[in-house]
Amino acid sequence: MEQIDRLRTLGLFDSRVPRYTSYPTAPIFSRDIGAPFQEDCLRALDPEEPVSVYLHVPFCERLCWFCACQTQGTKTLSPVESYVETMEAELALMAQMLPEGVRMGHLHWGGGTPTILPPHLIARVAAAIRSVFPAAEPFEFSVETDPTMIDTTKVVALQAAGMTRASIGIQDFAPEVQEAIGRIQSFETTRDCIAALRAAGVTSLNTDLVYGLPHQTLERLARTVEQVLTLSPDRIALFGYAHVPHMSKRQRLIDESALPGDEERFLLAQMAQEMFTAAGYIPIGIDHFARPADSMAEAAVAGRLRRNFQGYTADACPTLIGLGASSISRLPKGYVQNAAATAAYLQRIGSGSLAGTRGHVFTADDRLRGRAIEQLMCDFRIDQRALESEFGPDAARLRPVHAAVKATFGDVVDLSPDGIFVHPEGRAVIRMMAARYDGYGVSGHRYSKAS
Numbered sequence: 134m135e136q137i138d139r140l141r142t143l144g145l146f147d148s149r150v151p152r153y154t155s156y157p158t159a160p161i162f163s164r165d166i167g168a169p170f171q172e173d174c175l176r177a178l179d180p181e182e183p184v185s186v187y188l189h190v191p192f193c194e195r196l197c198w199f200c201a202c203q204t205q206g207t208k209t210l211s212p213v214e215s216y217v218e219t220m221e222a223e224l225a226l227m228a229q230m231l232p233e234g235v236r237m238g239h240l241h242w243g244g245g246t247p248t249i250l251p252p253h254l255i256a257r258v259a260a261a262i263r264s265v266f267p268a269a270e271p272f273e274f275s276v277e278t279d280p281t282m283i284d285t286t287k288v289v290a291l292q293a294a295g296m297t298r299a300s301i302g303i304q305d306f307a308p309e310v311q312e313a314i315g316r317i318q319s320f321e322t323t324r325d326c327i328a329a330l331r332a333a334g335v336t337s338l339n340t341d342l343v344y345g346l347p348h349q350t351l352e353r354l355a356r357t358v359e360q361v362l363t364l365s366p367d368r369i370a371l372f373g374y375a376h377v378p379h380m381s382k383r384q385r386l387i388d389e390s391a392l393p394g395d396e397e398r399f400l401l402a403q404m405a406q407e408m409f410t411a412a413g414y415i416p417i418g419i420d421h422f423a424r425p426a427d428s429m430a431e432a433a434v435a436g437r438l439r440r441n442f443q444g445y446t447a448d449a450c451p452t453l454i455g456l457g458a459s460s461i462s463r464l465p466k467g468y469v470q471n472a473a474a475t476a477a478y479l480q481r482i483g484s485g486s487l488a489g490t491r492g493h494v495f496t497a498d499d500r501l502r503g504r505a506i507e508q509l510m511c512d513f514r515i516d517q518r519a520l521e522s523e524f525g526p527d528a529a530r531l532r533p534v535h536a537a538v539k540a541t542f543g544d545v546v547d548l549s550p551d552g553i554f555v556h557p558e559g560r561a562v563i564r565m566m567a568a569r570y571d572g573y574g575v576s577g578h579r580y581s582k583a584s
């Protein structure tokens with residue numbers, strides 16, 4: 134209770150701040166930056182440096198009420214087929230712009246539900262991407278997988294396409310919680326999906342859980358965690374439920390009176406964290422856990438952990454190329470986001486242009502602050518010396534911010550000429566600290582709760 138009181142005093146339960154999967158954050162992107170900038174950046178890529186590729190599949194057969202992802206429901210395959218055709222056209226446009234020899238180190242399919250694709254479309258999409266972005270060595274390919282939307286034929290197709298990692302959506306196994314979030318998924322279905330993926334040689338498995346869901350209690354979440362541990366995932370993501378019904382209309386179906394209160398929410402996260410660490414998982418950043426031998430845990434221990442639009446990653450490729458509706462590319466000179474609505478994306482590509490409609494050109498200040506925020510979110514410290522060697526004397530601009538952070542957050546932070554270090558008790562407020570380094574401010578945007 135003492136810790137909760139302290140975090141309350143620091144404003145944890147009243148703050149709404151970004152999750153900083155990018156800096157600057159997407160709400161400040163400008164409509165002045167779009168396809169022409171995207172094309173210039175693609176043409177200027179260095180073929181010696183592998184890129185990461187993200188494909189967004191904005192379709193689901195079921196639409197879970199809690200979900201804040203950019204997706205739409207469909208019971209038929211016809212919109213998915215048109216989408217695949219458009220994505221092939223997007224790749225063909227990119228092929229004309231990319232320098233000879235660009236290779237792909239990481240491929241991620243997210244959504245929505247990529248496993249809505251039937252086997253023949255899985256093969257077609259994978260082949261289209263690989264023809265424009267041949268795989269580098271080593272190569273990783275991860276897919277967000279809904280256990281209720283996959284079968285053996287899809288597993289075989291994904292295996293043939295070279296999938297190395299799967300991320301399995303669970304959220305919570307308690308029937309009361311599943312009913313309250315409009316997502317029914319048995320433990321047995323999930324277990325069988327994981328067994329099929331392992332049998333197909335998928336060497337790394339992640340599971341997604343969410344705390345702060347309606348009707349979630351300590352007992353129910355503890356039982357879910359125990360069940361998840363029996364599945365021995367290599368990584369576990371434990372996301373705080375982001376209740377943003379102004380952005381995700383389907384969340385209006387969630388009974389707000391059944392959501393855990395601030396303290397309960399904090400205790401749910403704390404209990405799950407303790408259970409994962411007791412089971413031998415290494416805590417990573419604000420919401421991940423990994424087995425010590427997993428590449429994400431190794432990256433975290435070695436100070437090589439990074440943060441991008443998919444969250445934490447061991448992927449060091451500086452360039453991320455987004456394909457599909459709403460996907461965001463991180464290009465050497467800035468960010469570009471494709472048209473968010475599927476219809477607008479189809480229309481853009483259909484007209485023979487790339488689909489970028491908003492973005493941001495990096496300034497030198499963005500790069501400095503972005504790296505400081507990434508260090509904080511990944512390592513719970515800011516290494517001022519490393520920033521100075523990377524950005525030169527300009528990095529000194531952050532020293533007053535370090536002092537202000539120390540003044541606000543007190544003894545959970547150590548301040549020294551080497552930068553700042555956040556103690557484990559201060560990790561709960563790390564997003565609030567990161568917001569202090571945000572040169573664009575966080576007011577005027579409706580972010581999710583900091584807790």
Ligand SMILES: C[S@@+](CC[C@H](N)C(=O)[O-])C[C@H]1O[C@@H](n2cnc3c(N)ncnc32)[C@H](O)[C@@H]1O
Binds near residue numbers: 372
């Ligand atoms: C894009 S979804 C893909 C999951 C996949 N379609 C499935 O259902 O299994 C990826 C993850 O985002 C997380 N997520 C979605 N909405 C969320 C929200 N409102 N708050 C926190 N996490 C959320 C969930 O854990 C989910 O598994």
Ligand code: SF4
Binds near residue numbers: 192194200204316
């Ligand atoms: S959780 Fe997965 S299946 Fe459910 S709506 Fe979100 S993306 Fe679709």
